[in-house]
Amino acid sequence: xxxxxxxxxxxxxxxxxxxxxxxxxxxxxxxxxxxxxxxxxxxxxxxxxxxxxxxxxxxxxxxxxxxxxxxxxxxxxxxxxxxxxxxxxxxxxxxxxxxxxxxxxxxxxxxxxxxxxxxxxxxxxxxxxxxxxxxxxxxxxxxxxxxxxxxxxxxxxxx
Amino acid sequence: xxxxxxxxxxxxxxxxxxxxxxxxxxxxxxxxxxxxxxxxxxxxxxxxxxxxxxxxxxxxxxxxxxxxxxxxxxxxxxxxxxxxxxxxxxxxxxxxxxxxxxxxxxxxxxxxxxxxxxxxxxxxxxxxxxxxxxxxxxxxxxxxxxxxxxxxxxxxxxx
Amino acid sequence: xxxxxxxxxxxxxxxxxxxxxxxxxxxxxxxxxxxxxxxxxxxxxxxxxxxxxxxxxxxxxxxxxxxxxxxxxxxxxxxxxxxxxxxxxxxxxxxxxxxxxxxxxxxxxxxxxxxxxxxxxxxxxxxxxxxxxxxxxxxxxxxxxxxxxxxxxxxxxxx
Numbered sequence: 001x002x003x004x005x006x007x008x009x010x011x012x013x014x015x016x017x018x019x020x021x022x023x024x025x026x027x028x029x030x031x032x033x034x035x036x037x038x039x040x041x042x043x044x045x046x047x048x049x050x051x052x053x054x055x056x057x058x059x060x061x062x063x064x065x066x067x068x069x070x071x072x073x074x075x076x077x078x079x080x081x082x083x084x085x086x087x088x089x090x091x092x093x094x095x096x097x098x099x100x101x102x103x104x105x106x107x108x109x110x111x112x113x114x115x116x117x118x119x120x121x122x123x124x125x126x127x128x129x130x131x132x133x134x135x136x137x138x139x140x141x142x143x144x145x146x147x148x149x150x151x152x153x154x155x156x157x158x159x
Numbered sequence: 160x161x162x163x164x165x166x167x168x169x170x171x172x173x174x175x176x177x178x179x180x181x182x183x184x185x186x187x188x189x190x191x192x193x194x195x196x197x198x199x200x201x202x203x204x205x206x207x208x209x210x211x212x213x214x215x216x217x218x219x220x221x222x223x224x225x226x227x228x229x230x231x232x233x234x235x236x237x238x239x240x241x242x243x244x245x246x247x248x249x250x251x252x253x254x255x256x257x258x259x260x261x262x263x264x265x266x267x268x269x270x271x272x273x274x275x276x277x278x279x280x281x282x283x284x285x286x287x288x289x290x291x292x293x294x295x296x297x298x299x300x301x302x303x304x305x306x307x308x309x310x311x312x313x314x315x316x317x318x
Numbered sequence: 319x320x321x322x323x324x325x326x327x328x329x330x331x332x333x334x335x336x337x338x339x340x341x342x343x344x345x346x347x348x349x350x351x352x353x354x355x356x357x358x359x360x361x362x363x364x365x366x367x368x369x370x371x372x373x374x375x376x377x378x379x380x381x382x383x384x385x386x387x388x389x390x391x392x393x394x395x396x397x398x399x400x401x402x403x404x405x406x407x408x409x410x411x412x413x414x415x416x417x418x419x420x421x422x423x424x425x426x427x428x429x430x431x432x433x434x435x436x437x438x439x440x441x442x443x444x445x446x447x448x449x450x451x452x453x454x455x456x457x458x459x460x461x462x463x464x465x466x467x468x469x470x471x472x473x474x475x476x477x
Contacts, residue, residue, distance in 0.1 A: 011258050019317045019318075021255040021314075022312060022317050024252070025252055025308045025311045025315075026312075028248040029248075029305075031248065032244075032245075032248050032305070035244060050234075050287065052288075053290055056290070075368075080244065084247065084402060085349075085350075085353060086353075088247060088346075088349075088406060088409075089346040091247075091251045093342070095254075095413075096339040100330050100339075128370050134370075142353070145350065146350070152340075152343045155339075156330055156335075156339035156343075159337075171414070171417045171418050171473060178476045180474035181470075181474055181475055181476050181477055183410055184411055184470045185471075190406075191403075191404075194404075194460070208396065211449050211452075243403065246406075247406060
């Protein structure tokens, strides 16, 4: 058992894998933050979707008026969904990329640009910044994942 | 080839990784179940979103009336999206956590609490239970993932 | 360091893992393509959701008319969400399955059927094909993931 335990821990001792683990944790935590931001807007704007969530604001008709959509809530939700659409491919393809034996410096470049782009994307969506701010930050993250996928397919290709 | 095959199977012989594999499979199957629950409500409530899905109920205007939203369908869909938002970070961070060399008992505690919390969350959403039932089960799962991310970042940190 | 680097690269030398990497990259790239398809429909149908995205079409009221939903945009978005709901479990359970020591031929069969089913599902959704075309392609992909989950739980079970 000890031998096996040691073997499995070695993956996290590999520097490229450690970088992958660090940036994946950061970017997934950033995505999780979107839940809190949505909850914050729901509370402050008093805009809910489930009847049971408005029970604290009174009974019957007086609570029903809080079952509504709010532009800030919807904006945070769209940012969250965009994170899911883009961070899921990064996490999946990034793992395979980290195991495909890239140079540490090249891997770090990919992970840093993606993480920076997604953080800028969140600010661009929530503030909101004028376009093409959000569009560009989205495209940069997208391109990084695409570049990693190319390396994975070149290294692993077995159809 | 046999040597490599053996090597890759050893990861699944590691007890922490086996626990991760077990709970990840359970929690992803639970998430997949939401598709069936949504489909069940769509059929029984006759509430569809795609015109081609209502063709079996007649042609033209008679089928069009089934292109509508239904509270139970929407509730199941929200539960499904909430699963995606929370189970994706668990699966990604949990993998890194399982490879970061935690004690088996500590890892099992994390995986069990998360899985239990998400199962309770689904019941709380679908029944629905009065708040803060759903909110608390969400927060417990969220905290477990956060705790695993902390361990990952402490072990792997390479920015 | 060199020894560890070599060890981590060996995972990608394992044939089952290479097949997993290939099909996971393909299926995640296919999912990412949905973003471009949605963007294409938003531009050609001039149907946006964020006020800042319509600024290029004029100011004030003249731009406001492009803040609307469009059936083609919504269809692409539903296809994208369905991908997330089904490809996330495939990627997570598929990784564990690839590490559970399946025969290469059995693994390839799973990966190929899933990938084919999801590509057909996308065409069935976007064209759209009459039902049960989309429903069947969805069910085939779902069943493949279920079959892999069964093998994972049988091999790894540690609750």
